[in-house]
Amino acid sequence: MRPTIRFHLTALALLALPITGAGDPQLLQRAAEVRDRALADNQAYDIVAGLTSEVGPRLAGSDGDRAAVAWALIRLKALGFDRVVAEDVSVPRWERGTATARIVAPFPQILAAVSLGGSIGTPAAGIEAPVLRVGNLAELKALDRVQVEGHIVYIAGRTERSRDGSGYGKSVPKRYGGPVAAASLGAVAVVIRSVGTSNARLAHTGATTYIPGKPRIPGFAISNPDADLLEYQLATGSRVRMEVMSTARSLPSARSANVIAEMTGSDPAAGVIVFAAHLDSWDLGTGAIDDGAGVAIVTEAARQARLAGPPRRTIRVVLYANEERGLSGANAYTQAHLAEIPAHVSATEADLGAGRVWRLSARVSDEVWPRIQGWMPVFEPLGIELGQNDARGGADIAILGRNGVPFVSFSHDATQYFDYHHTASDTLDKINPADLSQAVAAYSALAYILANGAEDIGRVPSPKGTQ
């Protein structure tokens, strides 16, 4: 019942106080001060440098994952949060082991390859089979079993580079769904062109999925230059044979935690705003841009907003467990906080790297959207433009959105992001401190506005944009 009540109260408040584009001048003035202080003096780089150098890779359920939780509890307490807790989360555990891929014929070559996250391994001797190339997942699904059976299926298709990162979304279905689709047609393994834009000889990992009760085959990614090489040999018209080997395996589930840190609001009835990132990472790099940067941004934004004085609403930083392999932390958070969901005033997630923020968007009711637009004078000096009322939030907060919690989101410049994301190159040196500071300034000012605005920003009407 409470979401409905809140929505109606907000609607009444909006009738009483007509929305103007100008917003609350005092609130926006103070937000601009928060922005400028954060731009000049923030500790976000120190936070991500600490996480990547003192912990490093933190695949869900690994020793690094446990170390990250311990590290975050200590670091966030030291940064002055009022309440810092770890909430238990059960996470699936998987070990990469080693993986190799090579062309056996017509021209033998070794390829740079990794196992897809969650993939099963191969027999110790590996799997050798002829290669069948398909352009994409849809093409694979359209084939007959007789065409696929006994083959290693190679799924081509480049990931487009773009500022908004949309090329990733178009390219990633082959990674999630390739092994299941190929196995159902009798293939013995899947190899994909990496879901990334890098021309380095490094392959891109990321989760694949299986369906209980359906056949499972191992999945691999090869780097873009190695995919070029394979395609050249395929284009000669000769029969290409590959051998793949992997010692990847799943292990019993393990304990991890969501780390939650709060700057307590002065008005207990005013609710909480959530600033989210994920603490886990893939295991190949040190998880600097994915998502150490997000951890640093939301943590420092909360701290910067608090420097302006106690917020009216509680600012809650949630560092989620296991985003990468199935959103365990997001699901556990929602279960643990179900009764409290109506008190969630907004949710904002940072999980698109450390690039400059270039766009603000939201997912709010049509009545509230003009109010969000009225905040733009705070963000325009950072070079941020207004997007649409169509924000998707992010993987971890999507479930809050389905429960009516509105989003206010930033888009980071993702032009370079997928050169490093999920590869061994996801390391601290890929973060430009000036770009990170600009992003922190944006998130800090947003945290200030969301935490201190006189009215909340309503609920999201259920028919719109649910995902």
Ligand SMILES: [Zn+2]
């Ligand atoms: Zn991420």
